[in-house]
Structure formats: C-alpha cells, structure tokens
Amino acid sequence: xxxxAFAFSFQRWxxxxxxxxxxxxxxxxxxxxxxxxxxxxxxxxxxxxxxTPPKPATHVAAQPTHRQTAASSSGGKSISKLPSEHGQIxxxxxxxxxxxxxxxxxxxxxxxxxxxxxxxxxxASWHSDVxxxxxxxxxxxxxxxxxxxxxxxxxxxxxxxxxxxxxxxYGLHIYxxxxxxxxxxxxxxxxxxxxxxxxxxxxxxxxxxxxLLREELARRSDFQNHGSSKLLVPNGQNTIVNFNxxxxxxxxxxxxxxTPGSRDANVAELTEGLVVEVNxxxxxxxxxxxxxxxxxxxxxxxLVPVKLQSPPGRNNGRPWYNIDVPQRVSCEFHERFRxxxxxxLLVSLGVIPRAVPHFSLTKTxxxxxxxxxxxxxxxxxxxxxxxAVDADTADGSGPxxxxxxxxxx
Numbered sequence: 001x002x003x004x005a006f007a008f009s010f011q012r013w014x015x016x017x018x019x020x021x022x023x024x025x026x027x028x029x030x031x032x033x034x035x036x037x038x039x040x041x042x043x044x045x046x047x048x049x050x051x052t053p054p055k056p057a058t059h060v061a062a063q064p065t066h067r068q069t070a071a072s073s074s075g076g077k078s079i080s081k082l083p084s085e086h087g088q089i090x091x092x093x094x095x096x097x098x099x100x101x102x103x104x105x106x107x108x109x110x111x112x113x114x115x116x117x118x119x120x121x122x123x124a125s126w127h128s129d130v131x132x133x134x135x136x137x138x139x140x141x142x143x144x145x146x147x148x149x150x151x152x153x154x155x156x157x158x159x160x161x162x163x164x165x166x167x168x169x170y171g172l173h174i175y176x177x178x179x180x181x182x183x184x185x186x187x188x189x190x191x192x193x194x195x196x197x198x199x200x201x202x203x204x205x206x207x208x209x210x211x212l213l214r215e216e217l218a219r220r221s222d223f224q225n226h227g228s229s230k231l232l233v234p235n236g237q238n239t240i241v242n243f244n245x246x247x248x249x250x251x252x253x254x255x256x257x258x259t260p261g262s263r264d265a266n267v268a269e270l271t272e273g274l275v276v277e278v279n280x281x282x283x284x285x286x287x288x289x290x291x292x293x294x295x296x297x298x299x300x301x302x303l304v305p306v307k308l309q310s311p312p313g314r315n316n317g318r319p320w321y322n323i324d325v326p327q328r329v330s331c332e333f334h335e336r337f338r339x340x341x342x343x344x345l346l347v348s349l350g351v352i353p354r355a356v357p358h359f360s361l362t363k364t365x366x367x368x369x370x371x372x373x374x375x376x377x378x379x380x381x382x383x384x385x386x387x388a389v390d391a392d393t394a395d396g397s398g399p400x401x402x403x404x405x406x407x408x409x
Contacts, residue, residue: 083131093141097161110136168235170280173381178222180377199350210344244273247300249324272298295333299353301373329353344383
C-alpha cells in the first residue's frame, strides 16, 4: 500500500470515528455547548444530529390584556358632578300637563317636545364642546346646559304645557292638480313668503279667500283630493298622513329552491305614494304658528323587463325567464314655516311625480291612457281651526289623529 492510499484510508477511518463520538455526546438542549456542524470528506455541510428528543413545548394560558385604543377614557370611574366650564346648570321641567292628554299610539309623548327643542335650538348646540344633557320621561324633561339655552328650552316647554295649547287644532288639505295654471286666477289672492327649498313656492292667504280658492279648485277636471276635509292636526303633535300602495315586481335574485319562471319566483314589493308629515306649534302669546312640514313622494314610472338565463338543473324546460328592473323617481320636501294664526299657509311643491294617475270622467271623452309617467302640482293648505270645540262644530269631526290611508286614494 502506498503512502497516499494509506493517508486516504486513515482519513476516512478518522472521520467515521469522530462521527461515532458525536452520536454519544449530550445534546445542547440540556444547557451544554450546542453541537457544531461537521463537513463530510466530500466537502458537503451536514447538519448536527441530536441524540435526545426535544422537550415538549410548555402551553401557557393566554392572559387577558387591555385593548389599546386611540382614545383614552376615565376607566369607568364615576364623577361626582358634571363639567361646568361654560356655566351649565341642571333643570327639570314638568311636562305632565302635555303628556297626560296625548293618548295616541306611536312615539313617546315627550319625544315631540325633545324633537322641537332640537329643531329650534339646533342639533349642533347639543353636540359641541359644551357638555349638555337632554332627556325626558312622560313626567319630566331633564336639561343640562347654559342659562341662555335653559331660557330657550323653558320657552318651548311653556308652549306645550300652557292651558290654551291643548285646545288648538289645525286643518290640513292635500290636493293635486294636473296643470299649474290655477295660479292665473288665484294670483290676486296670494302673498308670497320666502322658501329655502328649490322649486317650492309658499303663500299666505286670507281665510275667506282660501275657502273660495279651494272651492274653485275642486271644480277643475284635473282636481284630486287626498284625504278628507275633516282631517285635523292637534297642536304640538306630529301627524303623518299616508297615501301608499304596494307595487309587486319580480326581482333578479332567486332563492335556492325557487324555479325561474314559476309562481314561486322571488316576487318583491315597492312602496309608492305620498307621505305628508306636519307638526304645528302655536306661539306662547297665541298670535303666530310654527309648523314643520315634510313630504315624500315615490313613484314607480315603469318596470323594465329583462331576460335572464335559467341556472343549470332548474330551467324546468325554460332556458330563459323574465325579471323586472324598477324605474323609480322620488321627491322630498322638508321645511319649517311661521305665519300669523289668522292666515292660511299654502305650499306648492311644483309639478312633481304623481303616484296615482288621475283620469277625467266625462260623457264625450274616453278614459285616456297616459303615454308618460303622470305629473301634477301638489298643494298643501295648513290653517289654524281654533280650539277643539270650534273645530268639531265647523268640520263635524273630533280631535285629529294620525291618518293612515294606506292602499286608498
């Protein structure tokens, strides 16, 4: 054996001997020096080999931690008194004289007072840097604000709880005319008042002239009366008049078990019609009327048909089925008015969508079929009718309540 062959054989034997020593040495997991990687005679790096299995991981129960938020808080600690940097004071008002006579169902009776306070003083006044409180029960109204705001709230509460307030009633008339040319004959009777909403006009009319104007409008062939002449609105209460109906149509979305084109297809409903909301409130001296008037008109102009392909396995022999895509138009009006109690407020929303087509019935003209979605001039008459007894005598009706003419026109 040559010297070179002997050296190579010795090197291989020595490598095997070192490897055997590494197999019996303790591992680094016991705190000793970790084993080093060794290199094979061919020069490739080999990872160290452990002789003992690693210790199992210790499971530590997750400890509840406080969630970090961007805004800091008082940590749920109670405070002895409310902040009063702006001189706020606490007052409680007795509103039981008003809430005790409100018997209609719906919103809590104190909500009408709270809504009017927010409307009169501004919502921002209660959500600013001034710490404020406004809450109520059927017995009392709790207010925490500056003295100036307390005076404004006290004035509004007095308008509700005064003895004369409970007898005030208001009449509401809602008309629609196909053409706005009624202004030509009524121009001399109208006195314009400012309106903030675009496209809306308002006038003040004397009581006698308003009665003659309503009679003249009723003789027109395009006249349509919504509701009843006996509709009365109590003072300070929110009255909603609905003239709605449901319009069915086939939606594009199908339930998993429905079959396209069959009777169990996904049929939905659209609500169209007219909603009028009125909230009048007499001033404390009984000379002027404040009223919030809100109108919402929704009209389904037409249903656009669309063909869709039936899903596989549910075509029922019909590869296509029809759906409806609604073409809708809406008009909304929301404004507050103030006028003398001896006048009548007349508001025109202009020529807007007419949710219910109106056809003129004559002996010589047949019923016309509208070629386009109907439009009309919506008119609102709001007038003070005196106390409840006088209103009953004049109109032959009892105290006004919320009127719901759903499905009726």
